[in-house]
Amino acid sequence: MSKGSKRAAGDGDYSELEEQLGHVFADRGHLALALTHISAITALTGPAARLKSYQRLEFLGDHVLGMVVSDMLYRAFPQADEGDLSRRLAELVCEEACAEVGLAMGLGPFIRLGAGEARSGGHQRPTILADIAEAVLAAVYLDAGYPAAAEMVERFWRPRFAALKGLVRDAKTALQEWAQARGLPPPVYHVVERQGPDHNPEFRVAVEIPGYDRVEGVGSSKQGAQKAAAGVFLEQVKA
The missing domain is CATH 1.10.1520.10 (Ribonuclease III domain)
Structure with a gap:
């Protein structure tokens, strides 16, 4: 074939x-x-x-x-x-x-x-x-x-x-280091919504840091949604 x-x-x-x-x-x-x-x-x-x-x-x-x-x-x-x-x-x-x-x-x-x-x-x-x-x-x-x-x-x-050139950092790690460098508490994540069947779920997760607007991310796992949320947060503060 x-x-x-x-x-x-x-x-x-x-x-x-x-x-x-x-x-x-x-x-x-x-x-x-x-x-x-x-x-x-x-x-x-x-x-x-x-x-x-x-x-x-x-x-x-x-x-x-x-x-x-x-x-x-x-x-x-x-x-x-x-x-x-x-x-x-x-x-x-x-x-x-x-x-x-x-x-x-x-x-x-x-x-x-x-x-x-x-x-x-x-x-x-x-x-x-x-x-x-x-x-x-x-x-x-x-x-x-x-x-x-x-x-x-x-x-x-x-x-x-x-x-994998240099030090690899995912968005969650980068956001935690960003907050630490500014004397802020660690980011807090919580699940806002879970949709879809068990074999194909979708999670919406919010991340919060005092003094900044809450942002959300979506992923097929909690970890993936947390990374997405952290990425959105970093994009907004660096814009």
């Missing part, structure tokens, strides 16, 4: 995806589960449905990714302290980075979704791509062990090291 051809997601023929991933599975059942979104499980509900989706694999993949990337960072930046390494790690394993990796892996057409989720563009939704990228990593780990998983991380996450 050519690279530009279309296929039905979840049709069971994963040879093209295996080529893109650089790993041929001994047990494709791991890969099939990693590509299955909970919306595709129609015969079951609740915890039983989650067990038939990628969610357990995503949990495992998140920790495998953290371990491999931590090791890569430790070796790549011998002069960095633990705070610097932690910030670099956060940049490399965040939702945005994992979603970019999901795109690079070419996961979209292979993801199994329910009809409604598919119609709403779920195959290209960053939250889904990020979770399934981690689930696929876990599938490789279960299929062939840590060395195979580390090789996959090296292949797809290593190129993102080029973006």
Whole structure:
């Protein structure tokens, strides 16, 4: 099948995806589960449905990714302290980075979704791509062990090291340092609103610092919404 051809997601023929991933599975059942979104499980509900989706694999993949990337960072930046390494790690394993990796892996057409989720563009939704990228990593780990998983991380996450020039700071860290430098108390975050289904939530979070207007940010997780709010705050005070 050519690279530009279309296929039905979840049709069971994963040879093209295996080529893109650089790993041929001994047990494709791991890969099939990693590509299955909970919306595709129609015969079951609740915890039983989650067990038939990628969610357990995503949990495992998140920790495998953290371990491999931590090791890569430790070796790549011998002069960095633990705070610097932690910030670099956060940049490399965040939702945005994992979603970019999901795109690079070419996961979209292979993801199994329910009809409604598919119609709403779920195959290209960053939250889904990020979770399934981690689930696929876990599938490789279960299929062939840590060395195979580390090789996959090296292949797809290593190129993102080029973006880690100097000291990496996320918006929350930058805002906290900004407040500290001015003798202000640390920023306070609280959830204003949570919308959407459990598998695709949206959080609206406010950040407050005495003497300044409250600002809000939106994200698919509380942490993401907090970073968004901090970014908006910094943009406003620096404008």
